[in-house]
Amino acid sequence: MPMLPKTWLYIVQETLRSLKRNGWINFAAAGTTAVSLFILGVAILLVIDTNFIASSVESDVEIMAYLQDGVKEDAVTALRAQIKAIPQVKDVSFISKDQALTSLEQQFGQSGQLRQSLGGSNPLPDAFKVSTTDPRQVTGVANLLTRMPGVDKVRYGQGVVEKLLELTYYMRLIGLTVVVLLALCAIFLIATTIRLTMFARRREIVIMKSVGATDWYVRWPFLLEGIILGGAGAVVAIAVLFFSYSTLASKVMETLPFIPLMYDNLVLLQLFLSLLAAGVGLGIIGSLISVHRYLQA
């Protein structure tokens, strides 16, 4: 971008002059950019949090492999080693029929009664509890387990995982669409604002061009104005987003602790910096669209 250093002062002066002169228009543009970026930020946080919740639900999905009756202890040990050897398996634990009955009794609360009513026998099978490294591999691992010797039935949250994965997929898709649409709105609004500013300064531009100003000289103040508008909008959006999200997150943590919300300062910082960059980027794109049209005419 060719520019003489001594014209910097002029460019800053012109930008401030125009920001002052068109106060309310600029206010409207920065305000709308702020609203757009705020909603954009909310959309991104929603997607992040849905993914976050979904992945914690996904990681909870475990496979229960029930064994046939009367499998010997050494066979169980061998089976355990065999399951452990599957690369996608994260963890395996053995739950004996006794353990299963005990935990069932605990759920019913009255110890001894359940055993008594069963007449001393235990109808529950031995089982392996298997978790996978990636929830998408649950189905594959479950199929492998079905074919192993000694395994009777395999149970996992059939359908639940698929539905969750589908849900997060659509959440991401919808989020992305909303984000793109809002970004386009912000660009359009900034472009309109810059065009209004350019219209207010059309006589100056004509004179500038007639006395031999380069295109970049004409362009810079408008570009800077766009950057300031987009950047100011982003700062407002970030501030509002930060306060509302941190309030929300702490409220949720207090009252609904079982809903895991993402609260990672690094992720938030990245999000805020991205929003700032997006605001500045929208400002640049918006003003370039208008300036380009104007300079062509």
Added chain:
Amino acid sequence: MIQFFNVTKTYNGVRALLGVTLQVEKGEFVFLVGPSGAGKSTMLKMIFREEVPTKGQIYVCGRSTIRMRHHEIPFLRRQIGMVFQDFRLLQERTAYENVAFAMQVIGASPAEIKKRVPEVLEMMGLKGHAGMFPQQLSGGEQQRVAIARALVNKPTLLVADEPTGNLDRDTAWEIINCLQEINNQGTTVVIATHAREIVDTLRQRVIALEKGRLVRDEYEGAYAHAT
């Protein structure tokens, strides 16, 4: 300084200029006359590289305006001062600021501006008006500010489009005298005008256009055909 070779310009099929060939040398003083719509403004716009011809070739200050790249246009315009009928001053700036603006725009340093602007204002007889806004000035004074702005970057060519069109008779003469003085100092001056009395009195070179054609080119010419 200016060369037109067989220049034709059409706007959406309507001919504005047709096969115009002419040459203006450095230091000349030229009147461009003709009825409205004869092609005077089109010709000035082409000198200024606001328009390019549909056919033909134009050289201004030794450069072909057709082969000129977009980014070179500003540098051509810095060699040309432009003056308009409606003055085209910025209303919210003082006379001084209007003139200084033309220097800021091409990247002159504040020191250069501080030195040059009062010089030009004084030359145009506006020494006491530097701090005034266009609305506080008379038409003639406003046009002199505009001429000062056109001259401040020391162009080699001054082009004026109806510079006296909005002015009364005495003021018109005042402006023409200014332009003559500028010409005497070596700047080439081209004036498109309807001011018959001025053209007839000064007996300078006259180029007449009619319906896009060059119909007359006389040294020591008059506004209309010599009878």
